Amino acid sequence: MQRHLISAADLTRDDAVHILDTAEEMARVADRPIKKLPTLRGRTIVNLFFEDSTRTRISFEAAEKRLSADVINFSAKGSSVSKGESLKDTAQTLEAMGVDAVVIRHGASGAPYRLANSGWIDAAVINAGDGTHQHPTQALLDAFTMRRRLIGRDAGLGQDLSGKRITVVGDVLHSRVARSNVDLLHTLGAEVTLVAPPTLVPVGVDSWPCAVSYDLDSTLPKSDAVMMLRVQRERMNAAFFPTEREYSRRYGLDGDRMARLPEHAIVMHPGPMVRGMEITAEVADSDRCTAVEQVANGVSIRMAVLYLLLGGNEPAVTHSRTEEK
Amino acid sequence: MSKILIRGAKVLGGAPQDVLIDGGTIAEVGEDLSAEGAQVVEADGKVLLPGLVDLHTHLREPGREDSETVLTGTRAAASGGYTAVFAMANTFPVADTAGVVEQVWRLGQEHGYCDVQPIGAVTVGLEGKKLAELGAMHESAAGVTVFSDDGKCVDDAVIMRRALEYVKAFGGVVAQHAQEPRLTEGAQMNEGVVSAELGLGGWPAVAEESIIARDVLLADHVGSRVHICHLSTAGSVEIVRWAKSRGIQVTAEVTPHHLLLTDELVRTYNPVYKVNPPLRTERDVLALREALADGTIDIVATDHAPHPHEDKDCEWAAAAMGMVGLETALSVVQETMVDTGLLDWAGVADRMSFKPARIGQATGHGRPVSAGEPANLTLVDTEYRGQVDPAGFASRSRNTPYQGRELPGRVTHTWLRGKATLVDGKLT
Numbered sequence: 001m002q003r004h005l006i007s008a009a010d011l012t013r014d015d016a017v018h019i020l021d022t023a024e025e026m027a028r029v030a031d032r033p034i035k036k037l038p039t040l041r042g043r044t045i046v047n048l049f050f051e052d053s054t055r056t057r058i059s060f061e062a063a064e065k066r067l068s069a070d071v072i073n074f075s076a077k078g079s080s081v082s083k084g085e086s087l088k089d090t091a092q093t094l095e096a097m098g099v100d101a102v103v104i105r106h107g108a109s110g111a112p113y114r115l116a117n118s119g120w121i122d123a124a125v126i127n128a129g130d131g132t133h134q135h136p137t138q139a140l141l142d143a144f145t146m147r148r149r150l151i152g153r154d155a156g157l158g159q160d161l162s163g164k165r166i167t168v169v170g171d172v173l174h175s176r177v178a179r180s181n182v183d184l185l186h187t188l189g190a191e192v193t194l195v196a197p198p199t200l201v202p203v204g205v206d207s208w209p210c211a212v213s214y215d216l217d218s219t220l221p222k223s224d225a226v227m228m229l230r231v232q233r234e235r236m237n238a239a240f241f242p243t244e245r246e247y248s249r250r251y252g253l254d255g256d257r258m259a260r261l262p263e264h265a266i267v268m269h270p271g272p273m274v275r276g277m278e279i280t281a282e283v284a285d286s287d288r289c290t291a292v293e294q295v296a297n298g299v300s301i302r303m304a305v306l307y308l309l310l311g312g313n314e315p316a317v318t319h320s321r322t323e324e325k
Numbered sequence: 326m327s328k329i330l331i332r333g334a335k336v337l338g339g340a341p342q343d344v345l346i347d348g349g350t351i352a353e354v355g356e357d358l359s360a361e362g363a364q365v366v367e368a369d370g371k372v373l374l375p376g377l378v379d380l381h382t383h384l385r386e387p388g389r390e391d392s393e394t395v396l397t398g399t400r401a402a403a404s405g406g407y408t409a410v411f412a413m414a415n416t417f418p419v420a421d422t423a424g425v426v427e428q429v430w431r432l433g434q435e436h437g438y439c440d441v442q443p444i445g446a447v448t449v450g451l452e453g454k455k456l457a458e459l460g461a462m463h464e465s466a467a468g469v470t471v472f473s474d475d476g477k478c479v480d481d482a483v484i485m486r487r488a489l490e491y492v493k494a495f496g497g498v499v500a501q502h503a504q505e506p507r508l509t510e511g512a513q514m515n516e517g518v519v520s521a522e523l524g525l526g527g528w529p530a531v532a533e534e535s536i537i538a539r540d541v542l543l544a545d546h547v548g549s550r551v552h553i554c555h556l557s558t559a560g561s562v563e564i565v566r567w568a569k570s571r572g573i574q575v576t577a578e579v580t581p582h583h584l585l586l587t588d589e590l591v592r593t594y595n596p597v598y599k600v601n602p603p604l605r606t607e608r609d610v611l612a613l614r615e616a617l618a619d620g621t622i623d624i625v626a627t628d629h630a631p632h633p634h635e636d637k638d639c640e641w642a643a644a645a646m647g648m649v650g651l652e653t654a655l656s657v658v659q660e661t662m663v664d665t666g667l668l669d670w671a672g673v674a675d676r677m678s679f680k681p682a683r684i685g686q687a688t689g690h691g692r693p694v695s696a697g698e699p700a701n702l703t704l705v706d707t708e709y710r711g712q713v714d715p716a717g718f719a720s721r722s723r724n725t726p727y728q729g730r731e732l733p734g735r736v737t738h739t740w741l742r743g744k745a746t747l748v749d750g751k752l753t
Contacts, residue, residue, distance in 0.1 A: 109523055110523065111641075130524075204516070204522070207518040
């Protein structure tokens with residue numbers, strides 16, 4: 001593992017499988033009466049959020065607390081940042097307080113990369129989503145969810161996603177989730193197809209290791225998992241698509257479309273869902289939809305990442321496994 | 326000291342000759358000239374060029390003296406071998422009145438490192454709505470002949486048409502910053518493979534090319550001439566080539582950085598590579614070099630754009646756009662054009678002195694190195710190779726994309742009307 005986690009593209013296949021396997025171990029902690037490990041006791045982690053994201057922040061916070069780290073939550077809104085303080089000064093201020101790792105969410109693509117590579121701070125940097133660039137822990141938790149559902153919790157250990165056909169549908173252009181998933185799923189051997197109206201696919205996508213289709217219906221029967229991305233209603237004001245209804249008709253997932261999926265296929269969503277837009281309530285609430293499971297898996301993945309970046313070489317959960325056995 | 330003998334200089338890269346300067350004028354060019362009564366500068370095989378002329382410089386004064394002043398900017402210019410620079414109008418206040426352009430012009434005269442020719446804004450406040458008093462700026466002591474809203478595009482087709490027509494009355498030229506504003510809203514870098522991966526807002530080539538296409542057609546229609554600032558794409562080259570083949574009066578410039586750097590560098594998210602227009606692809610770079618060589622692109626202009634450290638020491642999206650360039654321009658041109666065999670030194674003199682002076686009507690600049698001409702000269706050690714060290718810059722700003730990069734060539738001497746502004750690489 002490297003010292004930082006900035007992009008899913010930085011992970012090798014073995015790194016990624018190792019994180020997924022570690023996350024399976026971490027997941028067992030959640031099944032215990034006391035959901036806590038002493039691994040990161042005495043380490044301080046700051047959640048530095050320049051964008052509102054309650055879900056991701058809480059997920060990291062839960063992971064940090066389960067590993068017994070000291071947690072500082074820093075929301076840039078209403079802080080000195082809104083009065084013009086730079087990212088560099090904010091980060092250096094936090095590091096001066098003895099922070100071992102910075103989990104950063106930022107609206108500007110590349111901000112975590114700058115933080116990790118400009119000599120501003122020494123702490124480990126974990127990207128919790130930057131602009132329209134990357135969201136690597138989201139891709140990891142998605143891969144974790146796919147491996148569990150498509151291969152199996154135990155059968156999946158040590159395995160990648162070779163041969164699995166994953167379809168990602170929606171606003172690819174503005175999506176860090178799509179970019180991270182394409183990178184990681186490709187590394188793990190899956191075949192990715194992006195489906196979106198042409199306006200929501202970036203120029204330059206032809207260099208990505210995936211296929212692109214404008215037709216959802218023909219892609220669904222060839223999918224082991226379909227991941228629906230959130231589509232913001234405001235996009236139609238910039239002429240990315242004519243109306244919400246037309247988007248839903250052409251690219252939304254409803255019950256009829258879900259029926260075209262193979263029996264075993266799952267429906268994923270990184271959340272927050274816009275029900276009625278990219279996904280109907282019928283699909284969102286069905287057994288095939290893993291949205292809630294993804295949230296739970298997110299905590300395990302983030303525990304694994306934090307442990308591997310900060311925890312050193314000590315096994316994280318050796319006793320717990322012995323206890324369980 | 327009124328006489329200077331430059332001994333053994335390869336004038337425009339030719340056979341070594343002696344050049345005698347007397348007062349502000351070149352007195353004689355020939356072999357074995359007498360050194361009597363003259364201070365001798367041993368050129369020793371260095372290349373002697375006419376003083377360089379930059380049609381596109383941001384001196385930042387008035388308003389942003391924290392990044393550059395007329396003094397520091399002209400010292401940087403002398404250091405890079407320039408004897409005349411055209412100062413862009415996007416200052417605070419904007420150079421859209423006779424008062425502001427005269428102030429900038431006078432500051433240049435007072436400091437004496439390099440002639441400063443102000444460029445006037447095309448529209449009031451660079452807002453693209455209402456023509457500035459172009460005639461008043463032309464009539465002023467500054468004698469403005471080049472007008473530009475650089476930094477912003479004159480995107481309104483009617484305003485652009487009127488400006489092109491209006492300046493015909495006094496032989497002016499409009500220099501267009503070609504950037505269609507709607508196509509570049511939120512744009513952060515060249516749109517393509519790299520922007521798709523990095524998740525940075527794309528700046529499509531067509532945003533530049535569509536404006537150039539429109540403006541050459543407008544210039545043709547009203548019988549005026551138009552100059553294209555910092556042309557950056559292969560497509561723009563094709564349009565200018567087509568326009569010239571039709572006899573349309575268009576001239577174009579390319580920056581040194583667009584001749585050397587590509588958008589692959591943006592993968593570092595280091596804002597030192599953030600610039601307007603953005604760094605493009607390898608294919609564009611090669612097309613620009615070829616176009617500069619065949620004359621489709623007329624000149625090299627630096628777009629020297631100083632910014633204080635804090636405006637670059639931040640995340641990409643928050644950073645200012647622009648690079649300093651006066652002190653590295655000739656080295657980059659040597660690297661990309663001379664050492665590649667695309668241009669000889671006479672060609673460099675043409676693209677960096679003769680033609681920019683002609684486009685901007687800079688009297689006394691861009692003249693041949695021959696007897697009777699003003700002694701605006703630059704001596705270049707073309708054998709030198711060294712790493713770029715911004716700590717040694719005369720510019721107040723350090724935002725160079727070449728820090729630590731090895732580049733060829735070094736300007737050792739610059740003379741402005743016979744007065745040395747740079748001697749052995751040191752400003753006087």
